[in-house]
Amino acid sequence: MSFDREREMHTTTCGDCGNECQVPFKPKEDRPVYCRECFQNHKPAPRQGGGRFGGRSGGFGGDRGSRFGRRDDRPREMHDAKCGDCGNDCQVPFQPKEDRPVYCRDCFQNHKN
Template sequence: MSFDREREMFTATCGDCGNECQVPFKPKDDRPVYCRECFQNHKPAPRSGGRFGGRSGGYGGDRGSRFGRRDDRPREMFDAKCGDCGNDCQIPFKPKDDRPVYCRECFQNHKQN
């Protein structure tokens, strides 16, 4: 793509103030167009968390459900014994007998490896 040539601009009428303005796309009759000043009033609210859908801290934070928004119900916790240090702990899933689980501290050590 060449950036040497100037972008084609189209004349439109602002849907709010009625002033004529230039836009970098061909306006459609069924959609309003706004001038630079009025466009600020129509921008969607910014999502938190940057470009990954509002996740805080990438993949390590409170991700919620992969199928949509997390509800406000308290998470069911299960009693378990840490596979490293042997301490009793609680985890947010039902442990399987054939797989070790780790307390919060030991899990951090396994996550880094």
């Protein structure tokens, strides 16, 4: 794949202000497209958390619509658990299974590759 050529741009109408704008993808009829200025009003708020793969960033490199990202701001349902290493009580965002250990935030760091 060559990156030397310029990206094909498509002309469309902003779904907010109605101005004509250029976008680097072919717009779909069932989804609104926004100009650069209006797009700023539709960006998700930055999430707090660790770096690229840690914390609650919602996936690989942020929440850009990947299948790993969360698409809403509802609070996660948390479940009580006991850490398999230190034995402290903790909460995890999934239903723990009886046959698999669960680790608190601090101990989990020791089990990452």
